[in-house]
Amino acid sequence: MFNRSISFKTPHNLLLIxxxxxxxxxxxxxxxxxxxxxxxxxxxxxxxYLSNIMLHKISSGDNYILLIVSMxxxxxxxxxxxIDPELGFKQVIWYMLGIVTFYVTYFIVKKLPYxxxxxxxxxxxSLVLFLSTLIxxxxxxxxxxxxKIKGYSFQPAEIIKILFVFFLAAYFVNRxxxxxxxxxxxxxYANIGFLFIQRDLGSAMLFYLVFLVxxxxxxNDRKFILLxxxxxxFMALIGYFLFSHVQVRVSTxxxxxxxxxxKGYQITQSLFAIAEGGFLGxxxxxxxxxxxxxxxxxxxxxxxxxxxxxxxxIAVIMLFLILIYRGVKISLEQKDSFFRIIALxxxxxxxxxxxxxxxxxTKLIPLTGITLPFLxxxxxxxxxxxxxxxxxxxxxEYIHPIEEEDSNE
Amino acid sequence: MNKEQKRIIRVLLLLSTLFISLIIYLTYFTIFKADDIKxxxxxxxxxxxxxVLRGSIYDRNQKVLAYSTKDDNKDQTRHYEYGNLYSHIIxxxxxxxGNTGVERTFSSSLTQSNIIDDVKNVxxxxxxxxxxxxxxxxxxxxxxxxxxxLSIDHELQEYTKQKLGNKKGSIVAMNPKNGDILSMVNFPxxxxxxIEELLENKESQKDGQFMNRATQGxxxxxxxxxxxxxxxxxxNDVNTNFYCEGQIKIGGKPIxxxxxxxxxxxxxxxxxxxxxxxxxxxxGVELSQDTLLKKSExxxxxxxxxFDISTKKSSFPTKxxxxxxxxxxxxxxxxxxxxxxxxxxxxSSIANDGKMMKPRLVNKVIDSDNNVVKEFESxxxxxxxxxxxxxxxxxxxxxxxxxGTGKRAKINGIKIAGKTxxxxxxxxxxxxxxxxxxxxxxxPQIAVVVFLENDGGTGGTTAAxxxxxxxxxxxxx
Numbered sequence: 001m002f003n004r005s006i007s008f009k010t011p012h013n014l015l016l017i018x019x020x021x022x023x024x025x026x027x028x029x030x031x032x033x034x035x036x037x038x039x040x041x042x043x044x045x046x047x048x049y050l051s052n053i054m055l056h057k058i059s060s061g062d063n064y065i066l067l068i069v070s071m072x073x074x075x076x077x078x079x080x081x082x083i084d085p086e087l088g089f090k091q092v093i094w095y096m097l098g099i100v101t102f103y104v105t106y107f108i109v110k111k112l113p114y115x116x117x118x119x120x121x122x123x124x125x126s127l128v129l130f131l132s133t134l135i136x137x138x139x140x141x142x143x144x145x146x147x148k149i150k151g152y153s154f155q156p157a158e159i160i161k162i163l164f165v166f167f168l169a170a171y172f173v174n175r176x177x178x179x180x181x182x183x184x185x186x187x188x189y190a191n192i193g194f195l196f197i198q199r200d201l202g203s204a205m206l207f208y209l210v211f212l213v214x215x216x217x218x219x220n221d222r223k224f225i226l227l228x229x230x231x232x233x234f235m236a237l238i239g240y241f242l243f244s245h246v247q248v249r250v251s252t253x254x255x256x257x258x259x260x261x262x263k264g265y266q267i268t269q270s271l272f273a274i275a276e277g278g279f280l281g282x283x284x285x286x287x288x289x290x291x292x293x294x295x296x297x298x299x300x301x302x303x304x305x306x307x308x309x310x311x312x313x314i315a316v317i318m319l320f321l322i323l324i325y326r327g328v329k330i331s332l333e334q335k336d337s338f339f340r341i342i343a344l345x346x347x348x349x350x351x352x353x354x355x356x357x358x359x360x361x362t363k364l365i366p367l368t369g370i371t372l373p374f375l376x377x378x379x380x381x382x383x384x385x386x387x388x389x390x391x392x393x394x395x396x397e398y399i400h401p402i403e404e405e406d407s408n409e
Numbered sequence: 410m411n412k413e414q415k416r417i418i419r420v421l422l423l424l425s426t427l428f429i430s431l432i433i434y435l436t437y438f439t440i441f442k443a444d445d446i447k448x449x450x451x452x453x454x455x456x457x458x459x460x461v462l463r464g465s466i467y468d469r470n471q472k473v474l475a476y477s478t479k480d481d482n483k484d485q486t487r488h489y490e491y492g493n494l495y496s497h498i499i500x501x502x503x504x505x506x507g508n509t510g511v512e513r514t515f516s517s518s519l520t521q522s523n524i525i526d527d528v529k530n531v532x533x534x535x536x537x538x539x540x541x542x543x544x545x546x547x548x549x550x551x552x553x554x555x556x557x558x559l560s561i562d563h564e565l566q567e568y569t570k571q572k573l574g575n576k577k578g579s580i581v582a583m584n585p586k587n588g589d590i591l592s593m594v595n596f597p598x599x600x601x602x603x604i605e606e607l608l609e610n611k612e613s614q615k616d617g618q619f620m621n622r623a624t625q626g627x628x629x630x631x632x633x634x635x636x637x638x639x640x641x642x643x644x645n646d647v648n649t650n651f652y653c654e655g656q657i658k659i660g661g662k663p664i665x666x667x668x669x670x671x672x673x674x675x676x677x678x679x680x681x682x683x684x685x686x687x688x689x690x691x692x693g694v695e696l697s698q699d700t701l702l703k704k705s706e707x708x709x710x711x712x713x714x715x716f717d718i719s720t721k722k723s724s725f726p727t728k729x730x731x732x733x734x735x736x737x738x739x740x741x742x743x744x745x746x747x748x749x750x751x752x753x754x755x756x757s758s759i760a761n762d763g764k765m766m767k768p769r770l771v772n773k774v775i776d777s778d779n780n781v782v783k784e785f786e787s788x789x790x791x792x793x794x795x796x797x798x799x800x801x802x803x804x805x806x807x808x809x810x811x812x813g814t815g816k817r818a819k820i821n822g823i824k825i826a827g828k829t830x831x832x833x834x835x836x837x838x839x840x841x842x843x844x845x846x847x848x849x850x851x852x853p854q855i856a857v858v859v860f861l862e863n864d865g866g867t868g869g870t871t872a873a874x875x876x877x878x879x880x881x882x883x884x885x886x
Binding site for chain 2: 218
């Protein structure tokens with residue numbers, strides 16, 4: 001028993017060493033040792049150990065996805081703490097709340113029966129959230145996708161993401177009951193349209209990609225998929241010509257250098273940071289991540305590359321790749337069709353979201369501001385990512401298939 | 410595997426392709442694009458002040474010569490406490506114009522902080538916060554680079570500059586036993602505190618004020634080269650007794666003495682004492698170009714002198730030259746070109762029993778707590794001759810000051826060895842005056858070279874008195 005627990009804990013011990021080394025480096029370069037640093041070190045260490053050990057005791061499913069996320073969280077917190085110690089400490093608190101959300105979601109989703117039957121509830125809730133954003137929403141960084149309640153702001157789109165996956169899963173599980181792909185795509189495009197109105201292009205793109213993937217795997221009418229893709233392309237073109245903010249995104253992607261001090265400022269600052277980093281980075285504390293606007297949220301990856309190098313950047317990408325691999329594996333092994341779709345949807349959410357922002361800050365694709373899951377600073381996105389992860393954890397376990405009266409095949 | 414599973418695996422392949430293309434793109438970007446992007450003028454990083462406060466530069470007695478300060482914006486400013494005095498030794502360090510001199514050679518030492526300081530800082534903070542810092546060790550919040558301790562003696566440096574005044578030229582004083590450069594002064598010079606205005610204004614760049622004449626100026630040595638010819642003559646046992654009529658023709662070309670003074674019967678000692686060109690020209694021809702070349706190379710001609718600031722090579726002709734040219738080379742004319750530093754080393758090596766010590770400008774690197782990070786040992790650079798022959802040359806050089814052309818360098822109570830030189834600088838140009846010396850001859854503490862460019866006087870009249878004063882000051886008389 002003792003031996004087993006030691007060997008099981010090995011990756012956590014390695015992670016602890018990484019965290020202690022990095023955080024002491026940051027302390028040395030900040031030349032500060034205070035309550036915040038103690039809080040961050042202990043908070044981070046305890047959260048990682050407790051959450052992973054608990055998981056081992058509680059869940060019979062996948063033990064790796066939370067471990068992968070622990071590594072991502074560590075890198076993110078180290079960088080955020082280096083940029084701003086106070087934010088770093090707050091992120092540790094968010095991490096703890098995220099872990100609580102993870103377990104709470106895990107238990108709730110595991111206990112709730114017949115999740116696949118509540119399709120209209122998911123649609124309704126999404127609609128309510130969208131409408132409330134439109135009515136009560138406030139604009140932050142050019143996107144009207146935040147709701148402020150008593151000084152706390154959160155993005156309803158983060159919750160809608162999960163509802164969206166649930167809706168898609170429920171639809172395809174109950175396909176025989178209401179086989180109407182037009183209503184399905186109508187609802188999906190309404191979702192994307194709402195996001196577009198809120199100028200949240202990143203989320204709109206994300207929703208559409210996830211929809212396409214699920215549609216590709218489960219829709220029997222193959223022509224209809226092509227029709228959808230063609231339609232989307234058409235809408236994208238119209239959107240480009242009608243809306244100036246879309247044009248700006250594209251032109252700053254093609255040539256950010258022509259307007260360095262203006263619209264291309266953010267992306268060029270990010271490219272400078274990445275260029276300065278090189279393969280090994282300038283070293284923790286020795287770069288200038290503060291030159292990049294929104295560095296602790298959307299541009300955290302550029303800051304990581306500047307100070308820890310492209311090699312660490314590649315490590316981050318590989319972590320996402322392993323997470324996606326585990327997610328797809330969970331989906332393939334799941335016997336329950338509802339959770340099979342849920343697992344695939346959540347995995348795609350993580351994967352595409354990471355790719356959209358990683359590609360954006362490196363100028364591989366046009367930049368649309370969304371957060372990098374588990375690395376960016378941010379309350380609501382982190383909490384909802386952990387909620388998604390909790391659901392994925394449920395999906396990784398054996399679920400006794402529900403006997404549907406009229407199950408197909 | 411059913412259709413659904415196949416499709417899910419294709420989705421995994423798609424996502425993997427996306428992420429792997431990101432990795433490939435990042436690698437490509439770093440290898441091919443990063444360098445161009447970094448150098449963009451919109452990249453604020455190079456202008457951002459270094460995290461480490463650049464270290465200070467001290468003289469051998471810990472007098473501050475250069476230091477940096479940080480203002481509230483963390484902008485660093487470099488201060489040169491003595492303006493022009495160290496323009497060619499310390500040089501300048503500027504964000505826009507780069508750096509020169511010791512600032513250049515030791516830039517990485519000056520900006521390298523002691524990581525232990527930073528660790529200590531945090532450690533003492535931990536003790537402070539937990540109430541365990543009973544000794545109340547103060548916490549230093551600034552990270553300072555390492556500092557340099559030069560071999561220069563600031564007082565002598567100031568005095569040397571005062572002695573050179575506004576005369577174009579160069580003076581180097583050094584310790585012949587360990588190679589320490591005690592003072593090194595050139596004129597024209599510049600004020601490193603206002604380097605930006607100087608470099609922006611082309612007008613101010615004439616006269617070679619940015620050139621360190623002592624290490625990079627190449628000049629004909631004139632008669633001070635006879636020290637090397639004498640060394641070679643003693644080693645090779647050639648005939649050194651001549652009858653001087655004041656002039657002689659060698660290879661069809663006339664070689665004359667200063668004012669065509671006839672010295673009569675002379676041996677080697679008398680020839681050096683009176684700086685007899687007629688005798689030395691014939692000795693040179695007897696020695697042959699090869700022997701003189703080899704001896705000169707022992708004295709570091711045609712070789713890079715390793716030094717803490719950049720140097721140029723003194724040159725002795727390597728391609729075959731005729732008798733007339735050998736004759737004029739052996740009296741320090743012809744194609745011979747030397748740096749004043751090399752001549753100081755020549756005098757030092759005779760003073761130090763034939764061992765030329767490697768010149769040393771930076772003695773040690775210390776951290777902000779004055780702990781020695783690195784200490785530079787003195788090293789032998791070259792063995793120019795045997796101690797016997799060196800002592801023999803030394804005796805002859807004492808005679809130069811006691812009875813010969815170098816009389817004006819005489820100091821009562823100190824035995825000085827020296828050699829004068831008056832070098833032809835070319836058509837329509839005034840002669841250069843040279844004087845090399847070391848003292849006390851029995852136990853040399855200092856070697857000096859005085860070089861006055863196009864001075865028009867003779868080494869014995871204009872350069873020798875300056876060398877005397879510097880020796881006097883350095884030895885405390």
